[in-house]
Amino acid sequence: MEGKSESKTGTILSQSTVSQPLLTNDEAKKVLGSMNENDPMVARVELKTYKIRWIVLLSVALANLSNTYCWICFASVDTVVNQYFNNKEAAQILSLIFIATTIPIGLIAIPLSDKVGLKNSIWIANACNGIGNLIRIISCYMGSYKIFGAYIGTTIAAIAYPWIMFTPPKVSSVWFPSNQRAIATTIGIMANPLGVMFANLISPAVVSVPDDVKITIFIGGIPAIIGMILTFVFVHRNAPLLPPSVTSVKKEMPYLKGMKEAFTNPQYILIVFILGGGIGMFNTLYVLINSFLCSSGYISAFSGACAALMVIGGVFGSVSSGIFVDRTKKFGLTMKLAMLGAVVFGLSFIFTSYHPGLHYILVILAFLFGFFGLSAYPTGLELAAECTYPVSEGISSGYVVIMGQLFTVFIAKGVSLLASKASGVRADEYQVCYPKNVDQNVFYARDFFYSNFFIAAAGIVFALITIIFLKPVLKRTLADKQIEDDIDLPTKTT
Numbered sequence: 001m002e003g004k005s006e007s008k009t010g011t012i013l014s015q016s017t018v019s020q021p022l023l024t025n026d027e028a029k030k031v032l033g034s035m036n037e038n039d040p041m042v043a044r045v046e047l048k049t050y051k052i053r054w055i056v057l058l059s060v061a062l063a064n065l066s067n068t069y070c071w072i073c074f075a076s077v078d079t080v081v082n083q084y085f086n087n088k089e090a091a092q093i094l095s096l097i098f099i100a101t102t103i104p105i106g107l108i109a110i111p112l113s114d115k116v117g118l119k120n121s122i123w124i125a126n127a128c129n130g131i132g133n134l135i136r137i138i139s140c141y142m143g144s145y146k147i148f149g150a151y152i153g154t155t156i157a158a159i160a161y162p163w164i165m166f167t168p169p170k171v172s173s174v175w176f177p178s179n180q181r182a183i184a185t186t187i188g189i190m191a192n193p194l195g196v197m198f199a200n201l202i203s204p205a206v207v208s209v210p211d212d213v214k215i216t217i218f219i220g221g222i223p224a225i226i227g228m229i230l231t232f233v234f235v236h237r238n239a240p241l242l243p244p245s246v247t248s249v250k251k252e253m254p255y256l257k258g259m260k261e262a263f264t265n266p267q268y269i270l271i272v273f274i275l276g277g278g279i280g281m282f283n284t285l286y287v288l289i290n291s292f293l294c295s296s297g298y299i300s301a302f303s304g305a306c307a308a309l310m311v312i313g314g315v316f317g318s319v320s321s322g323i324f325v326d327r328t329k330k331f332g333l334t335m336k337l338a339m340l341g342a343v344v345f346g347l348s349f350i351f352t353s354y355h356p357g358l359h360y361i362l363v364i365l366a367f368l369f370g371f372f373g374l375s376a377y378p379t380g381l382e383l384a385a386e387c388t389y390p391v392s393e394g395i396s397s398g399y400v401v402i403m404g405q406l407f408t409v410f411i412a413k414g415v416s417l418l419a420s421k422a423s424g425v426r427a428d429e430y431q432v433c434y435p436k437n438v439d440q441n442v443f444y445a446r447d448f449f450y451s452n453f454f455i456a457a458a459g460i461v462f463a464l465i466t467i468i469f470l471k472p473v474l475k476r477t478l479a480d481k482q483i484e485d486d487i488d489l490p491t492k493t494t
Contacts, residue, residue, distance in 0.1 A: 048240065048243070049176070049177055049240075050175070050240050052240075053171075053175035053176060053184075053240070055234055055235070056122070056171055056175055056235060056237075057168075057171055057172075057175070057184055057187060057188055059122055059126065059227070059230065059231045059234065059235050060122060060125075060164065060167050060168055060171055060188045060191075061187055061188050061191035062191070062223070062227040062230070063122070063125050063126045063129050063160065063164050063224075063227055063231070064164045064165070064168075064188065064189070064191035064192050064195065065191040065192070065194050065195040065198070065223075066129060066133070066195065066220060066223045066224035066227055067125075067129045067157060067160050067161055067164055067195070067224065068191075068192045068193075068194075068195030068196055068199070069195040069196075069198055069199045069219075069220035069223075069224075070098075070129070070132065070133055070136070070154065070157045070220050070221070070224065071095060071098045071099075071154075071157075071158070071161075071195075072095070072195070072196050072199045072200070072286055072287070073199040073202075073203050073216045073217070073219075073220050074090075074091040074094060074095070074203070074213075074216075075091065075095065075199070075200070075203075075286055075287050075288070075289060075290060075307070076199070076200045076203050076204050076289065076290045076300050076303045076304040076307060077091075077203045077204055077207040077213070077216075077290065077300050077304075078091035078092065078290050078291060079091075079290070079294065079300075079433045079434050079443065080207055080208070080209065080210055080212070080213065080300075081094075081207075081210075081213055082443060083210045083443070084210035084211070084213040085146065085147045085150070086147075087147060088443050090147060092287065092288075092412075092416070093151075094150060094151070094154050095287045096287075096409065096412065097151060097154050097155060097158065098154050098155075098157070098158040098161070099158075099283070099405050099408050099409055100405075100409060101154075101155050101158035101159060101161075102158050102159075102161045102162050102401075102402070102405050103402055103405050103406060103409075105158070105159050105161075105162050106161075106162035106166075106398060106401060106402040106405070107402065109121075109162040109163050109166060109394075109398070110162075110166065110255075110394050110395055110398035110399070110402075111255040113163070113166055113167075113170075113392075113394040113398070114255065114392050114394055117238040118167065118170055118171065118174060118238045118239065119235055119236065119237060119238045121163050121166070121167055121170075122163075122167060122231060122235050123231060123232065123235070124160070124163050125160040125161075125163035125164040125167065126160070126227055126228040126231040126232075127160075127228055128156055128157060128159040128160035128163070129157055129160035129164070129224045129227070129228065130224050130225045130227065130228030130229075131156055131157075131228075132153045132154065132155070132156035132157025132158070132159070132160065132224075133153065133157055133220065133221035133222075133224035133225060134153070134221065134224075134225055135149060135152055135153030135156060136149070136150055136153035136154065136157070136217050136221055137153075137217060137218060137221045138153075139152075139153055139217075140214040140217060140218075157224070162398065162401065162402075165189075165192070165397070165398075165401045166393070166394045166397055166398045166401065167188065168184070168185050168187075168188025168189050168378075168381070168397075169185050169188075169381050169382065169384075169385050169393035169396070169397045170392075170393045170394060170397075171184065171188060172184035172185045172188070172382075173385065173393050174238075174239045174240075174243075175239070175240060178477075178480050179326055180326070181326070181382065182322045182323075182325050182326040182378070182379070182382050183319070183322040183323060183326055185322070185378050185381060185382050186318045186319060186321075186322035186378040189318070189377055189378040189381065190314065190315055190318050190319075190374070190378065193310070193311040193314050193315070193370075193374050194311060194315070196286055196307060196308075196310075196311050197307065197308040197310075197311030197312065199216075199220070199304075199307075200289075200303070200304035200305070200306075200307035200308045200311075201304055201305070201308045202216060202219055203216045203304060204300045204301040204303070204304035204305075205301070205304075206219070253390060253391055253392065255392075255395070258388075258391040258392050258395045259395060261388060261391050262388045262391050262395055262396060262399070265387060265388060267387045267470070267471065267472050267473065268384060268387050268388050268396070270465070270469055270470060271380060271383060271384050271387065271400065271470075271472075272384070272399050272400050272403050273403065273462075273465070274339065274380075274462050274465055274466045274470070275376065275377070275380035275381075275384070275400050275403075275404070276400055276402075276403025276404045276406065276407050277403075277404075277407050277458065277461075277462040278339065278342060278373065278376055278377070278380075278404075278462060279377065279400075279401075279403075279404025279405075279407065279408065280404055280405075280406070280407025280408040280409075280410065280411045280412075281346065281407070281411060281455065281458065281459060281462075282342075282346075282373055282374070283404065283405075283408040283412070284408055284411045284412045284415060284455070285310075285346070285349075285350075286307060287408075287412055288412065288415060289303050289306065289307050290303040290304075290433075291419075291433070291445075291446055291448075292350070292353050292448055293306070293353050293362075294431060294432050294433035294445060295422050295426060295430065295431050295433060295445040295446055295447060295448070296353060296354060296355060296356045296426070296430055296431075297356040297357070297429075297430040297431065297432055298353070298356075298359070298362075298432070299432055302359065305363070306349075306362060306363065306366040307366075309363060309366040309367045309370060310366050310367070310369055310370030310373070310374070311370055311374070312367065312370065313366070313367035313368060313369065313370030313371035313374070314370035314371060314373065314374025314375065315374075316371055317338070317370065317371035317372060317373075317374055317375030318374050318375045318377070318378050318379075320375065321334050321338065321375040321378070321379050322378060322379070325379060325382065329474055329477050331379060331382065331383040331386060331472055331474060332383070332470055332471065332472045334375070334379050335376060335379055335380060335383060335466065335470060336466055336467050336470060337372070338372050338373070338375045338376035338379060339372075339376055339462065339463050339466040339467070340372075340463055340466075340467060341368070341371070341372025341373075342369060342372040342373035342376060342459075342463075343459040343460065343462065343463040344372075345365050345368040345369040345371075345372060345373075346369045346373060346459060347455070347456050347459055347460075348365050348369075349362060349365040349366060349369050350452050350455055350456070351452055351456075352365060354448065354449065354452060356430050380400065381396075381397045381400060383472055384396040384397055384400055385397065385476060386472065386474040386475060386476045386477060387472050387473060387474070387475060388475070389475040389476035389479060390475075390476075390479075411454075411455065411458060414451070414454050415448065415451040415454060415455065416451075418448075418450040418451040418454050419446040419447060419448050419450075419451050420446065420447045420449075420450075421444050421445075421446060421447070422444065422445040422446055422447045423447070426445070426447060427444070427445060430445075431445035433445040
């Protein structure tokens with residue numbers, strides 16, 4: 001019969017039936033979704049953001065803040081702390097113990113962070129932070145052995161630091177959509193300098209005599225213990241059920257392959273060097289700010305206020321830069337401006353602090369130094385993740401943090417070696433580091449004249465390298481854009 005054919009099974013098919021499509025184009029798209037011939041699985045992923053992402057970020061930020069307070073709470077009152085522990089270098093030793101501990105622990109934490117998962121990384125960080133601070137509190141009642149209790153507690157708390165510092169970029173990548181990543185990383189990272197700010201405001205306010213040191217230990221320790229408990233109660237997932245962005249579902253590279261990918265990338269090596277150096281300079285100033293200023297006649301309360309202003313400026317700078325790079329993706333330009341401003345105003349602060357009576361100028365310089373200096377930190381970590389995508393954020397940010405700690409030890413040691421015992425009018429009239437009735441052979445103010453030039457040389461080198469050689473390729477942003485151009489993914493918020 002014309003218009004009909006018989007199949008091998010004997011079924012008669014009419015021509016009109018064969019030519020009629022089973023599904024219209026619109027119906028097919030509805031059933032199959034927006035497909036991608038290169039990666040059809042990714043193309044069918046439904047995107048979703050969860051409000052609990054802010055709770056996860058809060059747990060990281062709280063750990064970061066209290067852990068930093070533990071590290072730096074003695075810096076602005078270091079001369080009183082030295083008398084409390086009856087050791088002329090106790091405050092600096094405790095700070096350097098913290099920093100030195102983070103280096104080997106960081107090398108262990110980087111490969112383990114992806115294996116144990118994000119949730120367990122946050123748990124480890126909060127557990128070590130809480131237990132370490134609890135031991136520091138107990139050490140206040142150990143009599144002549146309190147310095148050893150402080151050493152042990154500080155060491156355990158320091159174990160938390162790498163786990164804390166590696167997690168903000170990871171949390172932002174896994175839990176946040178691409179247009180919120182930079183600001184999420186900024187919040188997680190900026191809790192660190194906020195801890196510095198609180199330490200430098202609170203410690204000078206509550207510590208005036210040696211026995212008051214235990215008060216600041218309690219103030220920093222109790223939130224760390226509370227944060228540990230809250231984390232165990234509320235943080236129970238490595239990632240949301242549905243991803244917030246396409247690149248959130250990327251398969252992580254194995255550790256060794258990721259290491260090779262990162263360290264064969266010249267731009268990443270450059271970021272590790274310049275950002276690590278910037279962290280080292282900032283940390284050194286945090287640790288020694290009271291020693292810098294008290295030898296020129298500035299009291300510890302003013303030292304704490306300057307450190308707090310650096311952080312306040314840093315909050316404004318980091319939030320501004322985070323919003324700017326989220327919208328424009330101009331990471332390289334932002335990084336160059338931040339490093340240049342940090343070096344200019346940081347060196348201006350250091351050299352101005354050598355002269356007495358310049359309070360108002362130092363206040364302005366402290367704010368501007370923080371504005372530019374701290375904005376480089378979260379921007380740099382996000383830039384490291386961008387340049388090395390799809391390498392794990394634990395690797396991309398981890399080695400920046402470790403390099404920062406190495407530079408801190410190197411720069412702080414160089415500053416101390418180049419400093420000399422204050423003499424002449426600086427020792428007799430300017431210095432307010434120690435009371436006149438203490439043993440001047442044990443407790444004395446220091447002169448940082450040559451140290452200032454050492455810091456200046458390092459800062460100028462970091463700034464020049466950044467401006468001349470930093471030319472990043474934003475691999476993660478390009479991957480997001482390419483996939484979003486190819487497919488139309490539904491996004492939900494709950």
